Amino acid sequence: MIPTTGLLLGAAAVFVVLAIAVLYRAVRGPTTQDRVLAINVLGTNTVVILALLAAALDVPSFLDIALVYALLNFLVAVAISKFTVDRGGVM
Amino acid sequence: MLVSVAIVVFLAGGVFFTFVSAVGVLRLPDVYTRAHTASQTDTLGAGLTLVAVALALGLETTTIKTFLLLIFIFITNPTAAHAIARAAYEEGIEPWEETDD
Amino acid sequence: MIEYVAYALAVFVVLTAVATALLRDVLAAIVLFGAYSLGMALLYTLLLAPDVGLTEAVIGAGVTTLLLLLTIARTVRPSGDRTAERVDPRALFACGALAVVFGLTLPGLPAVGDPNAPIVSYEAVTGYYLSNSYADTGVENTVTAVLAAYRGFDTFGEATVVFGAGVATLVVLRREVLT
């Protein structure tokens, strides 16, 4: 039998480490759009980590938080893109 | 047993594609190429991992939420990448060319 | 296994906090503050506080970031050639002293997750709410039961604070920001 719980938690740890790596791009830039893109990738990682934790710890209510995150991640990315462009119209 | 093997395969695929996406975001030369790798590999990585999570949770009503999440990420992630690339274009950021290093 | 996820998240949160503090461009600092909020909300969720994690995600990463962006869109942002902020040695000394004083209290605190810590093991308070909240209020989620039933007037006061903040914002801005 393969220890599924340990695997899921291990995958979550790997995802957090990858998020830390992507953080370099968010700090470095050089443009604002690079930073927003890095934050978008970070947000997707966050959603996946939450789903992994929900499966590993067997707390299905974490999936609700993951859904809210997914919504919010999209909203923040589009909002920052819109605010940084003077003429509007990013969609 | 088969389910466990499927979980391992999907998790490995998800971690691999997210790793590729992280490397792309770190190493590619400009914002457009980074948006490309972020929207494609990250969507695939998140999708495969969420399939693994759905398999691990088994047949329950909460698993529907995982599929909602999957569909949502498949729709919103490329849209957000498009918005970011469009904002970069409107800001006047020139695409990278082979000649400028 | 779970503690490795927690350690990695702790490193993530600390790095984002330092980056937020040191970036000179305010827009970049706001973007990194959004990442910090995401990490912090994930940490709350990992510490089994899903309600707090959800609220922090919506309010910290959502509302606060949008408010800061609105402010930036209406004011100036310093555009210097330097990426990092100049470090202020006196402020650094003061905060370092504070960190040392608080750090000295660490051995006196119970370990994280210790089931014998007084806050979780004291039956007369925590135990009472956990065992009686369903019978008293009919709500399975104890956090909601305490928030809305046992301490309902406190939450009412909180709503008053939010209303007062809204009125104060409108008075200060003279309704111009909403256009």
Next chain:
Amino acid sequence: MIELLATRWAYAVFVFVMATGLYVMIGSPNLVKKVIGLNLFQSAVFLFFVASAYVAGGSPAIVPSEGGGGPYVSPLPHVIVLTAIVVGVSLTAVALALIVRIHREYGTLDESVLREVTDE
């Protein structure tokens, strides 16, 4: 030392992030950065509360109607933190409104420039 950090990691993160937030509030000349520092400080304190309520191997404080289960994390710090988060965002909103107003009156958000302008 390592053992202390390993068992009390959440409190160590709390101390570090709180000091960072205070540093931003004191050291940064920009008023918007100061508000960000205030938010850093706040969420560090929330982490302290949430970490103190945590029980290893427990479950969230959702007790089924027939009772039993557990161990559960303590719900009371969560309630305090929920209230504090909402009050904190009200505080941030008022502070940012004042900043927009200051910028409209004086045309700057830099602390030292503001002090010179208001001293005249």
